[in-house]
Amino acid sequence: MTIISCTLTNQIYYEEIEGDPEYPLLVFLHEGLGCCAMWKDFPRQLCRKTGCPGLIYDRLGYGRSSPMMSPRTIHYIHDSALQELPGVLEKCIPRRPFVLIGHSDGGSISLIFGAERPAGLKGIITEAAHVFVEPLTVAGIHRVDEAYKKGEMKGLAKYHGDKTDGIFRAWADTWLSDWFRPWNIEYLLPSIECPMLVIQGRADQYGTERQVEVIVSKVSGRAESVLLDNCGHSPHGEMPEAVLGVMTGFVRQIVSL
DSSP states (O other): OOEEEOSSSOEEEEEEEOOOTTSOEEEEEOOTTOOTGGGTTHHHHHHHHHOOOEEEEOOTTSTTSOOOOSOOOTTHHHHIIIIIHHHHHHHHSTTOOEEEEEETHHHHHHHHHHTTOOTTEEEEEEESOOSBOOHHHHHHHHHHHHHHHTTTTGGGHHHHGGGHHHHHHHHHHHHHSGGGTTOBOGGGGGGOOSOEEEEEETTOSSOOTHHHHHHHHHOSSOEEEEEETTOOSOHHHHSHHHHHHHHHHHHHHHHTO
């Protein structure tokens, strides 16, 4: 197990992928119920195609990292973006150029961190990122919550072990709560100046195409959108070849700069 000691009690699990040290490092940020293992082989395939090295890690509470020690607030995604992510980068890839690749919550984390304009950030790729809460989002999570209560999502325990119930309830209860409905990060998008690739499935069960439109229209840097037909919330899992193709092209443009 590869770990970073964040405090005396918290440890972050991470994995490194080999690649050309002269190229930017691809940093993969998982979804709200995800972890390193749930990316499956996608990060390694993208690193092979681009020649870039990679870094994957489990956020606190997920996978093989330490359990969460405090309840979530409306700022939980900001906390991951502005506290945890910078700490991981400083420990693992200090002063290295990098590209963020974030799925769902990981995409929102990428946007918040990107708005800080950190040194070394060369680009951002988001998949199914949220910048505000929609009725479709709440309805989709309600359905998943009902399925979980019926015992239909036992496969999550394979990845999160005895942390499964805690991480699921933290995710579902936060997004379904009245106090989280005002969550919105549109205000920070104009601060993002690096190149962006914004990917979403047209059949995403948690967000409409309005999420993509807002991101692309409000960031200050160059932004390209890709909407995939017959694709839901996990483009890299549902349409891996198509997503590998567009991500590879985007990364190669950055490498050539």
